[in-house]
Amino acid sequence: MLLSVGRMLRVGRLAALLLAAGCTHADTPDGAWLRVANGPDPQLLDPQLATRVADGRVLGALFAGLTRLDPVTLEPLPDLAAEFHAEDLGRRWRFRLRDDLRWSDGTPLKLEDVVASWRRLRDPAVGAPYASWLDGSEVAVEEGWLTVRFPRPVPMFGEMCAFHALAPVPSALRELPPGRVPSTLPSSGPFRLVERRIRDRVRVERNPHGWRAETVALDGIDFLAVESQFTALNLFLAGEAELLFQVPSLAVEPLRERMPAAFAPEPQFAAYFLRVNVAAGPFRDPALRRAFALAIDRDALADAVGGGRLPADALVPPLVPGYPAADAPSHDADAARAALAEARFEGPLELLYPSSELNRDVAEVLQQQWSEVLGLDVRLANQESRAFAAAQQAGEYQLSRSSWVGDYLDPLTFLEIFRGGHEANRTGWSDAEFDRLLDAAAEASTADERLRLLATAETRLLASGAVLPLMVDSGQELVAPRLHGFTRNPRGYVDWGRLALAREAP
Amino acid sequence: MIRRRLAAWLLGILAVHALAFLMVRATRGGPFDEERALPPETVAALREQYGLDDPMPLQYLRALRGLASLDFGPSLRYRDTEVRTLLADALPVSLGLGGGALLLALLVGCSAGLWAAARAGRAADHAVTVGATLLLALPNFVLAGFAVALFTFTLGWLPPAGNGGLRHFLLPCASLGLPLAAQIARLTRGAAREVWGSDAVRAARAQGLAPRTILLRFVLRPSLVPVVAFLGPATAALLTGSLVVEQVFALPGLGTHFVQAALNRDYTLALGVTVVYTALLGLCTLLADLLLARLDPRVEALS
Numbered sequence: 001m002l003l004s005v006g007r008m009l010r011v012g013r014l015a016a017l018l019l020a021a022g023c024t025h026a027d028t029p030d031g032a033w034l035r036v037a038n039g040p041d042p043q044l045l046d047p048q049l050a051t052r053v054a055d056g057r058v059l060g061a062l063f064a065g066l067t068r069l070d071p072v073t074l075e076p077l078p079d080l081a082a083e084f085h086a087e088d089l090g091r092r093w094r095f096r097l098r099d100d101l102r103w104s105d106g107t108p109l110k111l112e113d114v115v116a117s118w119r120r121l122r123d124p125a126v127g128a129p130y131a132s133w134l135d136g137s138e139v140a141v142e143e144g145w146l147t148v149r150f151p152r153p154v155p156m157f158g159e160m161c162a163f164h165a166l167a168p169v170p171s172a173l174r175e176l177p178p179g180r181v182p183s184t185l186p187s188s189g190p191f192r193l194v195e196r197r198i199r200d201r202v203r204v205e206r207n208p209h210g211w212r213a214e215t216v217a218l219d220g221i222d223f224l225a226v227e228s229q230f231t232a233l234n235l236f237l238a239g240e241a242e243l244l245f246q247v248p249s250l251a252v253e254p255l256r257e258r259m260p261a262a263f264a265p266e267p268q269f270a271a272y273f274l275r276v277n278v279a280a281g282p283f284r285d286p287a288l289r290r291a292f293a294l295a296i297d298r299d300a301l302a303d304a305v306g307g308g309r310l311p312a313d314a315l316v317p318p319l320v321p322g323y324p325a326a327d328a329p330s331h332d333a334d335a336a337r338a339a340l341a342e343a344r345f346e347g348p349l350e351l352l353y354p355s356s357e358l359n360r361d362v363a364e365v366l367q368q369q370w371s372e373v374l375g376l377d378v379r380l381a382n383q384e385s386r387a388f389a390a391a392q393q394a395g396e397y398q399l400s401r402s403s404w405v406g407d408y409l410d411p412l413t414f415l416e417i418f419r420g421g422h423e424a425n426r427t428g429w430s431d432a433e434f435d436r437l438l439d440a441a442a443e444a445s446t447a448d449e450r451l452r453l454l455a456t457a458e459t460r461l462l463a464s465g466a467v468l469p470l471m472v473d474s475g476q477e478l479v480a481p482r483l484h485g486f487t488r489n490p491r492g493y494v495d496w497g498r499l500a501l502a503r504e505a506p
Numbered sequence: 507m508i509r510r511r512l513a514a515w516l517l518g519i520l521a522v523h524a525l526a527f528l529m530v531r532a533t534r535g536g537p538f539d540e541e542r543a544l545p546p547e548t549v550a551a552l553r554e555q556y557g558l559d560d561p562m563p564l565q566y567l568r569a570l571r572g573l574a575s576l577d578f579g580p581s582l583r584y585r586d587t588e589v590r591t592l593l594a595d596a597l598p599v600s601l602g603l604g605g606g607a608l609l610l611a612l613l614v615g616c617s618a619g620l621w622a623a624a625r626a627g628r629a630a631d632h633a634v635t636v637g638a639t640l641l642l643a644l645p646n647f648v649l650a651g652f653a654v655a656l657f658t659f660t661l662g663w664l665p666p667a668g669n670g671g672l673r674h675f676l677l678p679c680a681s682l683g684l685p686l687a688a689q690i691a692r693l694t695r696g697a698a699r700e701v702w703g704s705d706a707v708r709a710a711r712a713q714g715l716a717p718r719t720i721l722l723r724f725v726l727r728p729s730l731v732p733v734v735a736f737l738g739p740a741t742a743a744l745l746t747g748s749l750v751v752e753q754v755f756a757l758p759g760l761g762t763h764f765v766q767a768a769l770n771r772d773y774t775l776a777l778g779v780t781v782v783y784t785a786l787l788g789l790c791t792l793l794a795d796l797l798l799a800r801l802d803p804r805v806e807a808l809s
């Protein structure tokens with residue numbers, strides 16, 4: 001019978017062996033290694049195919065653009081380009097690369113890499129989501145300068161070049177079929193790829209061939225894949241991560257109170273709003289849309305959900321210098337009831353949102369406001385995020401929660417998607433005058449004129465009631481005091497090459 | 507008997523595979539539906555690349571062929587990675603976690619049960635009973651929360667999450683294994699109590715044998731029979747528990763893939779993980795039954 005005990009011990013030894021096999025991975029190396037709780041695992045380390053914000057952060061550390069942004073002013077600065085300028089109101093852009101640029105494997109990075117990368121970006125077979133950024137452009141190399149000609153002014157192209165989608169990609173990536181990434185991926189930014197362990201981390205180290213190598217203070221960065229916000233917060237509080245980008249709603253107020261230096265939510269160039277289905281259902285009636293828009297008390301809403309979010313009557317967050325505020329319907333209970341009296345509708349009303357704590361809180365506040373002001377009972381329905389995305393895309397909703405993060409600090413990034421038939425429109429709203437105003441803005445002869453035309457277009461969009469703006473989103477970065485060089489900004493833009501870590505307090 | 511069980515095991519895998527194939531596709535929303543929608547041409551190209559617009563029977567045949575060759579194709583979320591690679595990377599983490607938890611559960615559970623039985627009715631016995639009841643009442647994520655609060659934030663001994671050395675596995679193994687240990691302790695205690703009261707043990711005591719000898723020679727083996735019989739359900743509990751525990755501790759194991767593949771509509775990965783889970787569960791149950799037959803001859807006679 002002792003034999004069976006021996007067998008049990010053998011089983012035990014096997015279990016111990018398995019356990020050891022499970023932890024073959026080493027901890028973060030010693031030295032100035034930053035650990036970032038980056039949220040969901042990156043999908044694909046291809047700067048031209050990635051769309052997610054979390055993927056963008058890793059790609060921003062790996063790939064340099066022709067420009068980068070000043071993290072305070074968000075003005076474009078030279079990066080791979082030694083100098084650049086716009087001509088003819090931004091119809092033409094010219095870039096000259098730095099001398100002796102290299103990929104992280106030591107091979108030279110030339111103007112031809114930029115040209116070939118942009119050709120790949122526009123190749124329909126590649127299916128790059130940001131291909132439209134180069135629509136209608138002509139790219140040419142003239143006397144050592146890269147010249148990009150657009151049929152219309154693109155004043156924000158300098159800023160767009162700092163985004164990973166326009167960063168040059170190495171030939172090793174360009175030569176593979178789309179969706180494949182070489183295991184040794186040469187990069188051009190302050191860091192280069194060491195390894196990618198799925199569901200665990202992406203590890204990058206200082207790129208010795210980067211043009212900024214001498215000023216990069218960090219030895220490397222571990223971008224940890226941490227899906228749960230609570231787990232990410234635990235890692236931060238235990239000193240196992242120095243930076244994270246989203247905290248659980250529950251933790252927002254305690255963190256603001258107790259760690260004001262580490263956690264200070266700031267408005268982002270991102271909007272939280274409702275899309276309204278104007279093509280089907282009760283909200284085909286403009287009077288009903290108007291009643292719902294006027295009944296929302298955004299101050300009370302922002303106050304109730306907190307987290308540093310600002311109330312917003314307009315869609316474009318008020319962060320663009322020189323952009324005049326659009327005329328927007330704001331809270332007016334009497335006018336809302338008057339509009340409702342004109343409206344004709346029947347059947348139940350429903351607000352659809354993707355399941356999350358924040359979305360539920362917002363939906364409940366709205367439900368209560370509509371009930372108080374209009375006396376209408378709006379049913380709340382939530383769906384898991386992909387089912388929700390499919391439903392919204394198919395127009396199978398009445399009112400639905402939406403958000404949009406600006407790609408560059410310009411109103412166009414919010415307005416363009418509401419052109420008739422745009423795949424991100426999803427409201428069924430289409431207005432020839434709105435489209436015409438956007439076209440006119442594109443051809444405007446001065447920057448002021450352009451912004452004025454865009455504001456007029458936004459006013460039309462808001463008056464239609466196809467979108468109901470609610471709040472300006474806020475950045476939820478949590479930054480360890482020993483991480484230096486990090487600047488909060490409305491774009492959530494991080495210049496990874498500027499970060500430094502002070503030694504850990506003993 | 508083994509051959510029949512193996513055949514049933516294979517049939518079970520086939521059935522679960524077919525069900526999972528249907529269910530994951532019946533769910534609303536596809537792998538390329540995102541709030542920030544991809545251009546329609548891109549989505550069409552991707553669906554074409556993965557054959558998602560082919561007729562269902564054809565897709566199922568392809569999935570069956572994948573199952574037969576254990577090659578489930580490329581993941582839909584990690585487009586540059588094969589499901590096989592993802593599984594191979596995640597399996598050691600999950601086996602490590604599950605094996606560690608099982609080991610802990612057996613060591614703690616059996617010793618606590620035997621100890622309590624030897625001190626029946628005394629304070630130690632009551633302590634074990636109360637402790638086991640408490641552990642059984644707590645869901646593993648609550649237990650994980652308490653464990654992190656104690657060992658990370660109060661004592662500062664262990665990291666709260668992440669994948670690194672052995673110390674990263676201690677809290678997850680404890681959170682997963684302790685509720686099982688509680689069950690095992692109760693089973694062992696019950697069985698051992700019976701044996702301690704039996705005529706054989708009373709006779710051995712009368713002969714003046716040391717309690718240690720009695721324990722090893724008369725009590726241990728019969729007390730372990732119910733524990734071994736419990737190993738099958740225990741494996742099931744470990745597998746389902748690991749779904750939660752891996753998420754809480756951000757471990758890159760199969761459980762995390764299982765949950766996220768379903769949420770991401772990663773059809774190929776979801777199918778792959780489901781098959782691995784089903785196979786593991788069937789295999790462990792079979793092994794536990796074989797072990798039980800060796801330990802208790804009556805089991806073989808009955809089947």
